[in-house]
Each structure stands twice: as C-alpha cells, then as structure tokens.
Amino acid sequence: MSNITEFLMVTIFALTVFFIIWRPFGINESIPTSIAAACILLLGIVPFKDVLTIFETVSGASITILSTIVMSIVLESIGFFRWAAINLALKSRGSGVLLFWYIILLCFLMTLFFNNDGSILITTPIIIQTLSLLRLKPAQQVPYLISGALVATAASAPIGVSNLANLIALKIVGLDLNAYATMMFVPSMVGIACIAVLLYVYFKKDIPITFQNHSKPKDLNNLLSEYPTKKLSHPLAAKTLGQENIDWKMFRICIGVVVLTRISFFALAPFGIPTEWPAIIGAILLIMIRWYKKKIGAKDILKKSPWHILLFAFSMYVIIYGLHNVGLTAVIVDELGGAVAKDPFYAIFITGMLLTVLSNVCNNLPSIMIGTFSIKEMGLSLQTMQVAYLANVIGADIGSLILPMGTLATLLWFYTLRQYKIPMNWGKYLRVTLFVIPVSLALSLLSLYVWTTYFVF
Numbered sequence: 001m002s003n004i005t006e007f008l009m010v011t012i013f014a015l016t017v018f019f020i021i022w023r024p025f026g027i028n029e030s031i032p033t034s035i036a037a038a039c040i041l042l043l044g045i046v047p048f049k050d051v052l053t054i055f056e057t058v059s060g061a062s063i064t065i066l067s068t069i070v071m072s073i074v075l076e077s078i079g080f081f082r083w084a085a086i087n088l089a090l091k092s093r094g095s096g097v098l099l100f101w102y103i104i105l106l107c108f109l110m111t112l113f114f115n116n117d118g119s120i121l122i123t124t125p126i127i128i129q130t131l132s133l134l135r136l137k138p139a140q141q142v143p144y145l146i147s148g149a150l151v152a153t154a155a156s157a158p159i160g161v162s163n164l165a166n167l168i169a170l171k172i173v174g175l176d177l178n179a180y181a182t183m184m185f186v187p188s189m190v191g192i193a194c195i196a197v198l199l200y201v202y203f204k205k206d207i208p209i210t211f212q213n214h215s216k217p218k219d220l221n222n223l224l225s226e227y228p229t230k231k232l233s234h235p236l237a238a239k240t241l242g243q244e245n246i247d248w249k250m251f252r253i254c255i256g257v258v259v260l261t262r263i264s265f266f267a268l269a270p271f272g273i274p275t276e277w278p279a280i281i282g283a284i285l286l287i288m289i290r291w292y293k294k295k296i297g298a299k300d301i302l303k304k305s306p307w308h309i310l311l312f313a314f315s316m317y318v319i320i321y322g323l324h325n326v327g328l329t330a331v332i333v334d335e336l337g338g339a340v341a342k343d344p345f346y347a348i349f350i351t352g353m354l355l356t357v358l359s360n361v362c363n364n365l366p367s368i369m370i371g372t373f374s375i376k377e378m379g380l381s382l383q384t385m386q387v388a389y390l391a392n393v394i395g396a397d398i399g400s401l402i403l404p405m406g407t408l409a410t411l412l413w414f415y416t417l418r419q420y421k422i423p424m425n426w427g428k429y430l431r432v433t434l435f436v437i438p439v440s441l442a443l444s445l446l447s448l449y450v451w452t453t454y455f456v457f
Contacts, residue, residue, distance in 0.1 A: 006320035067279035111155035143203035157188035191444025320366030356399025
C-alpha cells in the first residue's frame with residue numbers, strides 16, 4: 001500500500017485511541033471505534049473479504065463469551081447477588097483483612113467459572129453492596145474495588161475459556177483447551193498470586209482492621225431493608241424481583257448447570273466440539289429453568305447485555321487488521337523475528353512485553369491477534385511458537401492491566417462504577433497498577449519459561 005494509505009491508517013488509529021481515552025460527552029468506547037472501522041472499510045484498507053475472515057475467527061469465541069454473560073444475568077436475577085453480598089459480610093466477621101481476601105477469592109472464582117467480562121459485571125455490584133451494607137467510608141472502599149477488578153481480569157489467564165482474546169488466539173494457533181491449561185495454569189497462577197499479595201501490601205494501610213461485625217444473617221437482612229432497592233440493585237438483575245427471597249432449589253440447579261457447562265468445555269475439547277455449543281446449551285437451559293420456575297422471559301437479558309462492548313471488540317479488530325494490511329505485522333516480524341527465534345527465553349520475554357505495550361495502547365483483543373499473526377509468520381519451531389503464544393496471552397491478560405483501556409473488562413468496570421456514581425479516575429487507577437503489574441508480569445513470564453522448559457517439554 002502507498003505511503004498515503006499508511007499515513008491515513010496510523011492517523012485513524014491514533015485518533016481512535018485519543019477519543020477512547022477522552023470520551024467527550026460521556027460517549028461509550030464503541031462509538032469512536034465503530035466510526036474508525038467504517039472509515040477503514042470505506043477507504044478499502046480492509047476489504048470485505050478480510051472482514052469475513054475476522055468474523056469467522058472471532059464469531060465462535062464471541063458467542064461463547066456472550067452466552068456466559070447471559071448465564072450470569074440469569075444467576076443474578078434469581079438472587080445470587082443478594083446471597084453473595086450477605087455471605088461476604090458474614091464470613092468477614094468484622095475483619096477488613098478477611099473481607100479483602102474473600103473478595104479476591106470471589107473475583108478469581110467468578111472469572112474462572114464465567115469470564116473476565118462477566119465476572120466484572122457480577123462482582124463489582126456485589127462488592128459495592130457489601131461495602132454499603134458494612135457502611136465503609138468511600139476511601140475504605142477503594143482497596144476492595146480496585147483489587148477485585150484487577151484480580152477478576154487477570155484470572156482469565158489460567159484457562160482458555162475465561163477471555164475472548166484467549167479463545168480467539170487458541171483457534172489461530174490450533175491449541176485445545178486442555179493443552180493450554182497444562183502449559184499455562186501454573187505460570188499464570190504465580191502472576192495472579194503476586195498481584196494479590198502486592199495489592200495487599202499497597203492497600204494495607206487503607207484497609208480497616210475492624211468494622212461493625214454483623215454476625216447473623218438477619219442483621220444483614222435488616223440492613224438490606226434500610227437501603228432503597230434502586231440504590232443497591234444489581235445492574236444485571238431483573239427489577240421485578242426486588243428483594244424477593246431466594247428459591248434455593250432453583251438456585252442449586254442453576255449453579256449445577258453453570259459448573260457442568262464449564263466442565264464440558266474441557267471434556268468435549270478432545271472431540272473437536274467448539275466451545276460455543278455447550279455455552280449456548282447452558283445459557284438456554286438457564287433461561288428455560290428460570291421461565292419454568294418464575295415465568296420470567298428474556299427481556300432483561302436483551303436489555304442488560306452489554307452489546308456495545310461486542311461492537312467495540314469487532315471494530316477494534318477491523319482497525320488492527322487495517323494496521324496488519326499496511327504492514328504492521330511485517331515490521332514486527334522483521335524487527336523481532338530473529339531475536340524471538342533464538343531461544344524460548346527470548347521468545348517469552350520479547351513477545352510478552354510486546355503484547356503488554358500493544359494491549360495498553362489499543363486493547364488486548366486486537367493486540368493478541370496481531371501478536372499471534374506475527375509469531376505464526378516468524379518461522380519458529382513448534383515449542384518456541386507455543387511458548388511465544390502463551391507469553392502473548394500473559395501480556396494480553398496481565399500486562400494489559402496497566403491502563404484502563406487495556407481490556408474490555410476494565411472498561412466495563414469503569415462503566416459499572418459510573419452507573420453507581422462511584423468516583424474513580426485514571427490517576428488513582430494508574431498509581432496502583434504501576435506498583436503491582438510490572439513485577440507480577442515479569443514473575444509470570446519467568447514462571448512460564450521455567451514451567452514449560454523443565455516440566456512440560
């Protein structure tokens with residue numbers, strides 16, 4: 001392509017990033033990216049045949065993620081939010097430190113059983129309601145909110161189905177979920193543990209040692225009744241349910257469906273069954289169970305699902321594909337291919353750091369696609385290509401947390417806080433991530449090298 005085309009593509013990309021950060025008039029992130037994608041298509045930088053290629057690559061992963069978000073909406077509508085908030089407050093037994101670690105565990109498990117985007121949508125309101133029930137001051141709430149968001153997002157690294165970017169990259173390199181988990185679970189868990197410990201160190205002075213201890217469930221139910229439903233309702237929950245009692249039989253059945261759906265991803269992977277099929281079946285089952293037991297249709301699902309985030313993801317892929325078409329991949333291969341091919345250690349740290357930079361500049365979803373395309377074109381050995389790909393994922397899942405725009409989950413977190421009118425700015429977020437993420441990223445990449453070199457290959 002001509003120099004003019006390259007200049008136009010870079011300009012469009014730079015302006016898109018600028019407007020995503022600025023967000024004039026409170027526009028959501030999908031508007032500037034959609035406009036940019038439309039311009040790229042009209043200019044012919046990305047032909048329609050490439051758009052179809054992108055769609056074929058991302059459609060299965062997108063359906064999987066959307067289905068799990070639908071499942072989370074159903075769970076919230078049957079009282080999961082109320083149950084989780086009460087139990088967080090109960091089990092903390094008046095200890096701010098215990099509450100911190102329970103929130104960390106909750107956010108980690110939610111991402112493991114759903115995905116990072118769904119986890120953020122579920123856990124952020126749970127944390128907000130729990131902190132409101134315990135009457136913590138705004139300054140005392142910050143450690144729990146930021147820590148929960150970072151762990152929920154980073155927790156998408158251990159297994160392939162917890163992140164849209166992971167699923168898409170898996171398809172490109174041809175790995176199945178079980179092989180991914182074998183190589184990735186331990187190194188990524190080291191990084192997540194490091195994030196949790198460093199978050200505690202950073203916020204230790206701000207975490208209240210004790211707060212009013214509500215030791216009985218009825219105490220918390222009384223507190224719930226003191227707050228307006230609108231103030232503490234979950235954004236995914238059906239408003240008609242209000243503070244209705246939980247149907248425990250239905251609750252257990254729905255949780256069982258979620259667990260079985262998650263297990264089926266791994267059990268069916270050796271048979272070549274795409275993840276979107278069990279995800280769709282699980283979501284439909286939950287919708288049908290809810291309708292049978294409570295006669296609630298799918299209106300809340302259509303209304304509450306963050307459709308604009310999916311548009312943002314697809315538009316960003318078009319933008320990055322445009323950069324690929326004007327030669328970005330070729331530049332990466334030419335500049336870094338030789339160094340990456342030298343040794344798995346170089347491959348891991350070079351690609352991991354590259355994906356960290358790309359993800360923080362233009363979001364991890366398109367970045368991991370560019371990174372994966374690049375390593376496939378470098379002519380690497382199978383082992384080097386696989387560890388380079390896994391380093392891509394670590395950079396995209398953990399390294400991307402430095403800036404808010406690095407992941408869709410973090411953008412969703414800011415969006416949810418705005419809904420609850422909780423003040424949070426980039427400066428406050430950056431002070432935490434710059435202390436926590438670089439060390440955790442380096443340790444996770446080093447663990448990947450040790451684990452794959454001495455225990456897997």
